[in-house]
Amino acid sequence: NNRVSLFRLLTVYPWTQRYFASLGDLSSPAAIMGNPKVATHGKVVMGALEKGVKNLDDIKSTYAALSEMHSDKFHVDPDNFKLLTESLTICVAMKLGPSVFTADAQDAWSKFLAVVVSAFCEQSR
């Protein structure tokens, strides 16, 4: 799970690679999939997401520092957050299957991600 969402983001929306120069070889889908730094970074991303799940009542302050980092340090175009949530949703759906990832589950999950994205955009302006 750690690796596949980030792999999907970098493959399906290749312009997002601009933010990951430090990850090394992203020159092909095979390169991205085999790249250990992508796996490590995927784990970082999923760890951060888990923090949000554990602090559902206060997502905004959970991500305050990360929001600042992504806007002031990494200069990530906020539209890219939606691309990551799209990739995450597809990977989660594929992992869980239709009997677990029901319409209601999709609804709750997509709302959760929208709140996370909103928290990340908090510092952008």
Next chain:
Amino acid sequence: MSLTAKDKSIVKAFWGKVSSKADDIGAEAFGRMLTVYPQTKTYFASWSDLSPGSAAVKKHGKTIMGGIAEAVAHIDDLTGGLASLSELHAFKLRVDPANFKILAHNLIVVLALFFHGDFTPEVHMAVDKFFQNVAWALSEKYR
């Protein structure tokens, strides 16, 4: 982001795999869209039963997939092939084109759910681009 020859062949091959389940895909995607993005219900305000799995939702899911099949068949000329559907959406249905993206998202979720072995990132990208181009062709007649 126009479709390359490779994109088109990926889409056609994938459609070949999924088209037998088109009705189910359409019903599921349409139902999910109405649940997860309830603002889309405004276009169906006159319908009595918008619950997922209802006869009306299933029927409309089938209609939508008919449109997708048309698009696949006209993948080399989406604007021409979807001209009358564009007119329908522009002048009669007056669906805001932003909603095409929402439906596309739900179609992609359902395709990933039902065909997770085949929905590789390469297929995902080609299908995503295809839906974007279909949306563009459907918006053609709006103004």
